[in-house]
Amino acid sequence: MSEMRQAMQDVKRAMGALSKQVPEEMKGFSDFMGPVLKPGRLNLKTKELIALGMGLTSRCKYCIGIHTQEALAAGAAPEELWEVAIVAVMMGGGPAMTSVAELQKALYRYVAE
Numbered sequence: 001m002s003e004m005r006q007a008m009q010d011v012k013r014a015m016g017a018l019s020k021q022v023p024e025e026m027k028g029f030s031d032f033m034g035p036v037l038k039p040g041r042l043n044l045k046t047k048e049l050i051a052l053g054m055g056l057t058s059r060c061k062y063c064i065g066i067h068t069q070e071a072l073a074a075g076a077a078p079e080e081l082w083e084v085a086i087v088a089v090m091m092g093g094g095p096a097m098t099s100v101a102e103l104q105k106a107l108y109r110y111v112a113e
Contacts, residue, residue, distance in 0.1 A: 002105070004061075004105040004106055004108070007061055008066070011066070045076050048070045048076065049081070051063065051067040052103075053084045053088045055067050056084070056085060056092065056096050056099045056103065057091055057099075059096070059098070065102065068110060069106065072111065078107055082103075085103050
């Protein structure tokens with residue numbers, strides 16, 4: 001099993017456990033996310049690209065994996081994700097650059113399949 005696939009399964013399992021332990025709070029979080037990602041002045045693809053950039057600058061491999069998958073599903077091309085990566089490096093410096101490795105893994109996982 002690939003490292004990215006394992007990481008995604010781990011976070012989904014943890015989110016499920018969190019939902020069982022604090023269901024009201026997780027429902028609130030889920031209820032918040034729905035309207036945030038609903039197309040408005042920005043479409044879903046743009047919002048997912050922004051989320052990917054934030055995941056890269058915060059060095060969250062789970063966020064990188066999730067938002068890579070969601071951006072691709074929303075119609076983003078891999079080349080757009082690489083452009084997001086370089087903007088994240090501009091804003092986040094060297095630490096963000098090291099997180100590009102997680103983007104590469106996620107792209108391999110979701111584009112290669």
